[in-house]
Amino acid sequence: MKKxxxxxxILIIAVLVVxxxxxxxxxxxxxxxxxxxxxxxxxEMESVSAGADAVADMIFAETGLVVETFVxxxxxxxxxxxxxGQAHMGSLATFAAITAADRDCAYPALxxxxxxxxxxxxxxxxxxxxxxxxxxxxxxxxxxxTDETSTSGWIIPSIMMRAAGVDPDKDVEVIFAGSxxxxxxxxxxxxxxxxxxxxxxRTSVEDEFPDVMDKVLQVEISVEIPNDGVQFTKDFPAETxxxxxxxxxxxxxxxxxxxxxxxxxxxxxxEKHDNTFYDAFRQLLDAAGITAEDL
Numbered sequence: 001m002k003k004x005x006x007x008x009x010i011l012i013i014a015v016l017v018v019x020x021x022x023x024x025x026x027x028x029x030x031x032x033x034x035x036x037x038x039x040x041x042x043x044e045m046e047s048v049s050a051g052a053d054a055v056a057d058m059i060f061a062e063t064g065l066v067v068e069t070f071v072x073x074x075x076x077x078x079x080x081x082x083x084x085g086q087a088h089m090g091s092l093a094t095f096a097a098i099t100a101a102d103r104d105c106a107y108p109a110l111x112x113x114x115x116x117x118x119x120x121x122x123x124x125x126x127x128x129x130x131x132x133x134x135x136x137x138x139x140x141x142x143x144x145x146t147d148e149t150s151t152s153g154w155i156i157p158s159i160m161m162r163a164a165g166v167d168p169d170k171d172v173e174v175i176f177a178g179s180x181x182x183x184x185x186x187x188x189x190x191x192x193x194x195x196x197x198x199x200x201x202r203t204s205v206e207d208e209f210p211d212v213m214d215k216v217l218q219v220e221i222s223v224e225i226p227n228d229g230v231q232f233t234k235d236f237p238a239e240t241x242x243x244x245x246x247x248x249x250x251x252x253x254x255x256x257x258x259x260x261x262x263x264x265x266x267x268x269x270x271e272k273h274d275n276t277f278y279d280a281f282r283q284l285l286d287a288a289g290i291t292a293e294d295l
Contacts, residue, residue, distance in 0.1 A: 028088070029065035029240055038087035039071045039264065040078045040096065040147075041179045051264025055248075058257055062247045065240065074178070075149040082106040082233055089232045089244070091265065094151040097231055098282060101275050104234060109245050111229035111277055112261075113269035118277075122152030122222035124160065125202070126194040127187050128215050135164035135220055139171040144186035144195030147176055153183060156222045157196040159290065181205055187216050194219065204266070226281050228265065229273070245272065 026032035039052050052069035059067050070087075072078035075096045081087035083105035092100060100106040111118045126132035132141065138161060146153025154176075158168040166172065175192055177183040180201035186192040188209060199221060202212050209215075230248065232241050251257035252270050261267040 028237060029063075029067075031066050034066040034068040035089065035240075035244075036081075036087045037067050037069045038078045038081045038090040038092075039069060040075050040091065040093060041071055041073070044179070044181055045071055048264050051260045051262070054260035055251065055257065055264065058251045058260065059244065059247050062251060063243050065243065065247075067244075075147045079103070079105070079149070082231070085233070087233070088236055089230060091228060091230055093149070093228045094226050094278070094281065095155050096149050096151075097228065098278050099149065100231060101278070106231040106233045107275050108229055108231050108273060108277060109241060110248060110270045111273040112227045112265065112267040113271060114227065114266060116269065118227050118271050118273065119224040120152070120227055121199045122156045122196060122225060123199045123201075124157055124194060124196050124219045124222075125184065125187055125216050126219050127190060127192075128217055129190075130193040132194050132219060135160050136166060137219075138164075138194055139166045141193040142173045142175065142191070143168075144175050144177045144183040144192035146180050146183045146197065147178065150180075151225055152198040152222065153180060153196050155290075156225065160220065160222065184212065184216060185209075188212055223284065226278050229270070 029035050037052065037056065039048055041048060049069070049071050052071070056067040056069050059065055072081055075093060078087075078090055078092055079096050079100050082090050082092075082100050083103055090100070090106060097106075097108055101108065114120055124135060124138075130141070132138065145157065148154055161168045161172065168174065175186065177186050177195070180197040181204050183192075183195040183197050184201050184205055187195040188205070202216055206212050230245075249270050249272075252261050252267065258268060
């Protein structure tokens with residue numbers, strides 16, 4: 001017993017010495033441990049990726065923080081990246097941002113503005129030769145949506161269909177195009193009779209397809225929808241988050257920063273907003289009898 005009592009303090013000291021000698025985890029925001037920022041394929045993957053990388057370079061120049069950006073395959077993968085710790089921050093579409101917050105994974109800190117507004121509208125579009133002039137006409141048609149968790153590209157349009165007596169699960173053949181640009185082009189090329197996107201995603205392909213406004217027509221505009229923005233995982237260091245938020249607001253105030261943000265997501269500004277900004281939209285989903293779990 002006396003030997004054991006003598007050995008115990010020695011073992012404790014040895015454990016403490018070994019623990020003290022363990023290398024300290026690299027600080028977040030360094031080359032060894034970069035801040036990982038996940039984006040979603042809102043438009044052309046190359047454009048989103050290039051814009052995101054440019055913003056990351058500007059963040060480093062402004063703060064010294066190393067940010068590594070990547071574009072997820074879809075909205076669900078972006079949510080999972082934040083919930084699993086593969087990403088520290090994200091730029092998720094509205095519904096995806098709400099889902100991440102409801103799952104206690106990540107919370108909004110910034111909301112983007114387009115044309116000076118932190119909200120936007122979605123649109124249901126149709127090919128000029130489809131004969132579609134109302135949402136009710138979508139029954140029996142082929143419909144190009146963007147992604148199953150895209151707010152303006154599927155969720156709101158599906159609610160609009162139900163309100164018009166069209167069951168989106170039975171009455172419409174849905175093709176998930178993967179992005180707003182792709183949904184517009186699906187309608188333009190005649191692969192789909194109709195589709196959905198944010199207002200007005202047609203302009204993003206107008207340079208390449210100058211007659212898109214003539215061939216792809218607006219059928220109906222949605223209710224106001226909160227914009228996407230920037231979210232941080234729940235355990236993200238508060239001080240570093242403040243640095244990033246302030247830097248991003250400063251960056252988008254410059255011509256270079258605005259051009260990069262525009263290339264990635266067509267943002268023209270950023271406003272500070274927390275999770276409560278989306279509460280009115282949550283109430284709309286509740287009123288429609290829809291929950292995040294349902295979707």
